[in-house]
Amino acid sequence: MERQLALEFARVTEAAALASARWMGRGDKNAADDAAVRAMRAVFDTVNIDGTVVIGEGEMDEAPMLYIGEKVGTGRLSCVDVAVDPLEGTNIVAKGSTGAISVIAVAPRGCFLHAPDMYMDKIVVGPLAKGKVCLDAPVEDNILAVSKALNKRIEEVTVVILDRTRHKKLIEDVRKVGARIKLISDGDVSPAVATTFDDSGVDMMMGIGGAPEGVLAAAALACLGGDMQARLVPEDEKEIERIHAMGIADEKKLLKMEDLLKGDDVIFVATGITDGSLLRGVRYNSRGASTHTIVMRSKTGTVRFIEAWHRFDKKPLIDKIQG
Secondary structure, three states: OOOOHHHHHHHHHHHHHHHHHOOOOOOOHHHHHHHHHHHHHHHHOOOOEEEEEEEOOOOOOOOOOOOOOOEEOOOOOEEEEEEEEEEEOHHHHHHOOOOOEEEEEEEEOOOEOOOOOOEEEEEEEOHHHOOOOOOOOOHHHHHHHHHHHHOOOHHHOEEEEEOOHHHHHHHHHHHHHOOEEEEEOOOOHHHHHHOOOOOOOOOEEEEEEEHHHHHHHHHHHHHHOOEEEEEEEOOOHHHHHHHHHOOOOOOOOOEOHHHHEOOOOOEEEEEEOOOOOOOOOOEEOOOEEEEEEEEEEOOOOEEEEEEEEEEHHHOHHHHHHHO
């Protein structure tokens, strides 16, 4: 892919973040999500790619925009697959909590696992602990491995877990080992990315979340040298059939990085909507707003943080899609 596309993709997530951030703390997660989707879709139309959404807002009959199979971009230049989550953390925005982001990942055709919208069990670590953990290993063994790899005492290791009833035993096991836990209400892409940064306060992430979010996280980890293992968690026979239709014969297969993402040419972009451990949220001011975005490219390993100031009086498209 052309490297200049990275900045164009930043414009896409910035627009979604600017639109959805207006709904922060207003208790309407659907309105926040709709604003993000519409803004992202509008700016995608200006980007010179021949893109196909492979991870998006759902199937064609479930989502009016950014559905799986939808074409995005001008239709010119690079033929790519696109994974999107215009608003990761709808409840976070509705409640005015921390950690909501707008995120996309882009790669050449056929590189992403076309993960269905179902649950996925995951374990995520940063570069120093790469190859040291296994999803099938006991919790204690994985935490000890991360502790040793990071040269931290166990009580200094921080594990992010979604605050869900299904994680009761996992939480008990981590506490028994003596590690610290950061429970989050929603949105596990952001903490997955945070594991790769030494000063983020996140050392590993464990537990069951969304499968599409797992692929997005894998895209970021590929850029940053992190590691992830996963397994799809179907809830019924219909979901098992969907897994088989994806070409995965064994629904219990342990998925590694090479299963989630093929190749070494992926661009990952995320813009903060509300303040988080890695990105600042949107800040509105008298003339417009500021955004904080991370842009990564696996081919070069380059990571850029972009702080942008947006003048709404000079950006009619942004003003239009927010209004």
